[in-house]
Ligand SMILES: *[C@@H]1O[C@H](CO)[C@@H](O)[C@H](O)[C@H]1NC(C)=O
Ligand SMILES: *[C@@H]1O[C@H](CO)[C@@H](O)[C@H](O)[C@H]1NC(C)=O
Ligand SMILES: *[C@@H]1O[C@H](CO)[C@@H](O)[C@H](O)[C@H]1NC(C)=O
Ligand SMILES: *[C@@H]1O[C@H](CO)[C@@H](O)[C@H](O)[C@H]1NC(C)=O
Ligand SMILES: *[C@@H]1O[C@H](CO)[C@@H](O)[C@H](O)[C@H]1NC(C)=O
Ligand SMILES: *[C@@H]1O[C@H](CO)[C@@H](O)[C@H](O)[C@H]1NC(C)=O
Ligand SMILES: *[C@@H]1O[C@H](CO)[C@@H](O)[C@H](O)[C@H]1NC(C)=O
Ligand SMILES: *[C@@H]1O[C@H](CO)[C@@H](O)[C@H](O)[C@H]1NC(C)=O
Ligand SMILES: *[C@@H]1O[C@H](CO)[C@@H](O)[C@H](O)[C@H]1NC(C)=O
Ligand SMILES: *[C@@H]1O[C@H](CO)[C@@H](O)[C@H](O)[C@H]1NC(C)=O
């Protein structure tokens with residue numbers, strides 16, 4: 001939209017362009033003339049012809065800063081006869097008067113200002129012809145370590161003095177790519193991603209850069225340029241992960257014990273340790289201000305066999321000086337766990353007629369020390385046999401497997417019916433082998449040549465009410481076995497062989513009498529299984545001797561009829577609860593109580609115990625309504641009993657508890673709904689990024705939360721960020737520009753409830769601008785030491801489209817060692833599998 005003033009301006013410009021004669025000629029008055037600096041093309045330059053309005057004026061007089069380069073002729077032409085140089089003098093103040101023949105002033109004096117306009121006639125100049133700087137290997141890429149600086153005398157308000165820096169050449173160029181970059185506006189020199197990967201003082205420690213500065217914003221072929229040399233020394237970076245440390249568990253030395261050391265390149269740095277694995281019980285490490293790392297208590301490999309954490313270096317203001325580095329501590333096993341016998345006494349049975357070499361059983365033992373080492377390798381030895389009748393060495397045990405075998409041809413019960421063996425189980429561990437004694441009893445039993453025989457082949461028909469409780473014994477059965485009593489040859493196991501797929505019944509045996517007790521194992525239901533036709537089998541735990549088999553005598557039958565019972569109504573839930581604000585209107589539906597009758601009869605509901613008469617129930621549907629204004633101050637949890645009964649048989653009823661919780665007052669300030677502590681964007685910022693911020697409020701709110709998000713007061717924050725509320729719980733934090741440096745940016749955000757007497761919270765989200773790998777992972781790496789590569793990745797927050805999930809810290813450790821199974825360090829916390837796999841470097 002044009003305004004009136006714009007129109008007038010436009011109009012006067014048109015006059016200037018079209019009416020050349022009018023503008024180069026006119027009466028005396030105060031005037032200004034802009035003239036380009038330098039030597040005019042036509043000299044003298046005719047500037048303006050003054051026409052006196054008083055007829056007696058015959059000549060003119062020019063005074064002021066004439067400086068010998070301005071003249072006025074008697075015909076009124078003001079001329080420039082010399083050369084202008086804006087950089088020397090940008091404004092000439094002249095006065096002009098018209099005079100008569102006697103030299104008397106007839107008109108004026110009027111002031112004439114000559115404004116010298118800039119042309120690009122100055123070459124930019126570096127303030128030094130050579131610059132010297134140094135940078136550490138693995139310095140943050142993108143973070144400046146040296147500035148070059150040039151000036152241009154031209155008018156700073158014009159492009160003539162707008163400078164742009166660039167790197168022309170790098171000597172030497174061993175990788176055929178630039179290792180450094182320069183900020184074209186500020187002249188800040190930093191190492192780039194390639195430099196971060198490749199700079200290595202042991203291979204090449206000095207570089208020379210030819211740096212160019214151009215004016216006209218570097219955009220024009222006509223720009224003036226100038227060069228400077230930059231000499232860069234690459235220095236060693238001793239801030240590196242130390243070798244993984246090994247610490248023996250359960251150390252008896254006095255703690256803390258100095259285990260390793262990290263060192264920053266310059267003195268005066270502050271060190272901290274950061275845990276990256278969660279839930280470490282009594283964090284056992286510390287660091288002192290010389291970078292020495294200590295273990296503060298004896299470790300236990302059986303509890304945790306490896307620790308991985310980070311060492312952080314900060315300046316005295318608490319700002320990180322570099323990437324954190326990884327510290328790895330492996331806990332070495334000592335043999336501090338003796339073998340353990342699985343049972344206090346292990347009992348094996350062996351039949352009289354078993355031959356030499358028969359397997360008798362395996363002695364089970366274990367050792368908690370590290371697997372696959374001598375600390376847990378078990379060796380079995382029989383130390384003693386009792387009685388030694390008919391001889392010693394009746395049994396042998398396999399040295400490594402603990403398998404027992406007969407070392408004689410057949411045992412005789414008349415010699416001995418039981419042998420007690422003393423067995424040593426030992427490991428071969430360091431520093432001392434540990435041993436345990438396990439007791440083994442070997443029972444010699446009669447051969448199993450008799451089968452169990454049922455007293456009846458059919459137990460007939462049995463009728464059970466469907467509500468017979470689980471666990472009720474419904475039938476006793478009996479079979480007998482002619483083998484030696486109290487052995488596995490005569491013991492009887494009963495099982496339902498057929499007719500009970502769902503396992504409604506189980507049978508237990510009394511070992512003294514071999515009587516079987518059949519019990520209900522799961523509730524019966526007439527509606528689903530009205531009849532069971534069961535076949536029951538009796539077997540011995542010991543195998544039968546060759547040539548003998550179970551026959552039909554070891555089977556019996558029973559038929560079970562389930563009878564229908566008019567059952568009480570059943571509620572679908574064991575308790576019903578609802579939660580509402582105390583100010584809900586009378587008649588609000590609070591809950592549906594649901595119940596059904598197993599026989600399908602119609603049910604009615606009623607409420608009892610409604611002391612404050614707050615509630616109503618719909619007899620038919622079970623819906624509960626508020627019947628009066630509720631008051632949290634009177635009762636914050638209101639309990640009533642709901643009874644459901646059959647319409648045709650009111651005595652068949654059941655009850656359930658209904659609890660109404662009335663809402664608390666507004667006593668929780670808003671809070672962030674997620675963890676944003678590790679938000680990052682990759683440097684350089686390709687596109688303005690954004691983060692979706694979600695907050696919540698622990699107070700119950702029927703209509704959802706209504707929160708207001710605002711940036712904190714700090715001026716810098718508002719220059720860099722903007723925050724738009726999306727709805728009552730979400731806001732969009734987005735960058736205002738892309739010009740961020742590698743560092744952490746704290747963003748203070750105020751979150752406030754929109755309600756009367758609101759509560760508020762101030763939170764700070766730390767946004768990390770960091771260097772990234774190609775897979776957008778914020779990282780740190782030590783070239784040449786591949787196996788100690790650490791990737792500190794916090795999430796993928798590329799400035800793309802909408803959002804972008806929020807991901808917790810991810811530290812991926814690749815260890816140059818065997819895969820560990822259960823006890824391996826699990827330190828990967830990523831949101832999606834795709835992202836996790838990207839970290840798999
Ligand atoms: C040149 O400029 C750089 C960067 O601003 C500055 O550090 C340096 O001191 C200046 N050199 C001289 C000689 O003024
Ligand atoms: C200067 O750098 C900015 C971004 O780094 C880039 O957009 C711009 O094109 C550069 N200017 C020149 C003249 O190279
Ligand atoms: C540590 O060693 C002592 C003997 O040196 C032992 O008694 C103790 O059980 C061990 N503790 C652990 C946790 O292994
Ligand atoms: C820690 O150990 C290092 C060598 O590993 C040693 O130089 C240093 O003096 C020790 N510091 C302390 C406090 O024992
Ligand atoms: C097995 O018995 C033979 C003799 O009967 C004896 O020499 C041998 O040592 C026994 N083996 C073991 C492991 O006891
Ligand atoms: C074997 O041990 C059991 C239980 O410790 C004991 O009752 C029995 O007398 C022992 N038998 C012999 C032969 O030592
Ligand atoms: C068991 O019930 C069936 C009918 O299902 C009947 O045929 C049979 O005679 C009954 N047996 C006994 C022993 O009552
Ligand atoms: C209650 O349970 C019965 C039986 O399982 C089922 O048919 C009915 O749909 C359930 N009602 C509700 C509301 O869940
Ligand atoms: C608020 O906006 C966020 C982001 O657009 C969305 O995920 C969320 O469902 C919205 N909440 C409501 C209550 O509309
Ligand atoms: C949040 O910060 C603002 C301004 O900095 C301050 O006025 C307010 O009291 C703070 N609120 C809380 C809960 O700290």
Ligand SMILES: *[C@@H]1O[C@H](CO)[C@@H](O)[C@H](O)[C@H]1NC(C)=O
Pocket residue numbers: 688689690692726732733734801802803
């Ligand atoms: C957040 O703001 C950025 C920049 O204004 C925009 O590109 C992005 O789509 C916004 N995200 C959401 C979820 O509104």
